[in-house]
Amino acid sequence: MAEAHVETMNVVVLTLTEDEAGELRALVGASDATPARVRIVTALNGVRKPQADESASPADTVEYDGRTYDLTARYKDSDGDVWRFRRRLGGGTEGHLARWRADTWDGASSLEFVVQTFGPLTRVDE
Template sequence: MAEAQYETRTKTVEETFVVLRLTEDEADALRGFIGQVSSSGDVYRIHQALTRPANPEPAADTFEYEGVTYEMGATYQDRVGDKFTFEAGTAGPGETPRGRFWDSNRGKFGDSCWTLSEVVDGWAPLTKVTA
C-alpha cells in the first residue's frame, strides 16, 4: 500500500550584500555612465536602482543612556541571562524608559517594571536579542 506525507524543511541561506555609498553627484555620474554602457541584465537593474533609490527605513524609536543607544520594544539580555524589553513613552521627567522582565515560569513578559537605568546600573552589559 502506497503512503505519502508532507514534510517541512527549513533552509538557511546566507547572502552577502555590497553597499555602495555615493554622494548625489557621484550617483549622477555613475547613472550617466551605466546608461551609456548597457540596458540589460544586472547593469540595467543597477541603473534602475540609481534612478529610483528606495526611501530609507524609518528610524527605530530609541533611547540613549550613558552613551549607549537602546531600541525601544526590542528584547535585551543582561549579564546573567535575564531578559527585558523597554517601552517608548514610559519615562517620566528625568527618568529612563520602563521595561518588563521576562518571566520564564510563565513564558512571557511579566508585570514587574524596571527602569532602563536600574537594569543597566545593576546588570550591564545589556545585549540585544536578535533571534
C-alpha cells in the first residue's frame, strides 16, 4: 500500500501501513543519525493508531461561520457531491471531491470556499 506524492516543492507525503512504517523505522533507525533521519524516526515514533472511541482533536477540526468541521470526516454538499478536507502546511484547508483520486487535493477548494459556494455541508457518517 505504500504511496507517495509531492505535496509542495519541498514536501513529500508518504502513506504507509503500520507494517511498512515499522520497516521504515528499522531501516532509518539502523542508519547513522543525521538531523533528517532523527526527524524521520521521531515522526514515525509519534504515529499511533486512533482509538475507535476518540473524537477529533482540536488539530483535526476547523471552525467556520459558527460551525466546527471535523477534518477526518466526509461532507456532502448541496449538489450531493462528497468532499474531504485537510489542513494545509500554512494552516488553511484544502479539499477534494471523494470521487477524485485520494491524492488529488485542490488548494483553491478550501473548506470556506466549498461552504460558501456549495453549502450547506452535511457530515456523511461512514
